[in-house]
Amino acid sequence: MVIKKAEFIKSYSFGYSGGDKREICVVGRSNVGKSSFINALCNNKKLAKASSTPGRTRLINVFSINDGEFNLVDLPGYGYAQASKSDKESWDELMGHYFENANTLVQVIVLTDIRNTSQKDKEMLNYLYYYQIPFTVVATKCDKITKSALYGEIGKVSSHLMLGRDNIIPFSAVTRFGLDKVLDRFDQILHNDQEQ
Numbered sequence: 001m002v003i004k005k006a007e008f009i010k011s012y013s014f015g016y017s018g019g020d021k022r023e024i025c026v027v028g029r030s031n032v033g034k035s036s037f038i039n040a041l042c043n044n045k046k047l048a049k050a051s052s053t054p055g056r057t058r059l060i061n062v063f064s065i066n067d068g069e070f071n072l073v074d075l076p077g078y079g080y081a082q083a084s085k086s087d088k089e090s091w092d093e094l095m096g097h098y099f100e101n102a103n104t105l106v107q108v109i110v111l112t113d114i115r116n117t118s119q120k121d122k123e124m125l126n127y128l129y130y131y132q133i134p135f136t137v138v139a140t141k142c143d144k145i146t147k148s149a150l151y152g153e154i155g156k157v158s159s160h161l162m163l164g165r166d167n168i169i170p171f172s173a174v175t176r177f178g179l180d181k182v183l184d185r186f187d188q189i190l191h192n193d194q195e196q
């Protein structure tokens, strides 16, 4: 797949239950690189706001890809330690409403830091299994480790998340390593969905 065009459509602070196009959403811990992932895929550094301050994306941001081929959805990060109780509750409400109602959602991309998979990521996967929502795991920030360490680190992520290593796509928004694999995966997801 080639992403030729990406446009911001709208932000939602509550009550979003999916749009009228098929959508692929991106979740992960606060600061893991969700917005940077979207920007790298779309080859546009300014599309989704990336920030070194954790907890930056508090809204659901929806982007239209290739004039309506599908939508990409940037979700607020989980597991931000400094978040207040009411912030955590509003996250649960916003995301719960989305995952339980979004009929157009075809896949969740779960980003995890290649160096630091967390218990929260495991909880996220359990949640997706429970609701039978299909997902793909992408291990990001691979530029932070050496090439020779990659195999071992993927092994750690896969045993922590109890997934086969082939089910994890290593990625870097900085070097764009893994970009082709992610776009191939998108092709597969959208193609499979059409056949159903």
Ligand SMILES: Nc1nc2c(ncn2[C@@H]2O[C@H](COP(=O)(O)OP(=O)(O)OP(=O)(O)O)[C@@H](O)[C@H]2O)c(=O)[nH]1
Binding pocket: 028, 029, 030, 031, 032, 033, 034, 035, 036, 037, 049, 050, 051, 052, 053, 054, 055, 056, 057, 058, 076, 077, 078, 140, 141, 142, 143, 144, 171, 172, 173, 174, 175
């Ligand atoms: N080295 C490296 N840094 C990255 C990568 N992806 C993101 N970052 C950096 O990590 C920080 C957080 O990136 P964001 O894309 O804003 O992360 P996010 O998951 O959208 O964060 P929230 O919206 O706060 O949940 C920024 O300083 C990015 O430049 C990557 O692949 N490699």
Ligand SMILES: [Mg+2]
Binding pocket: 034, 035, 036, 049, 050, 051, 056, 057, 074
């Ligand atoms: Mg973000």
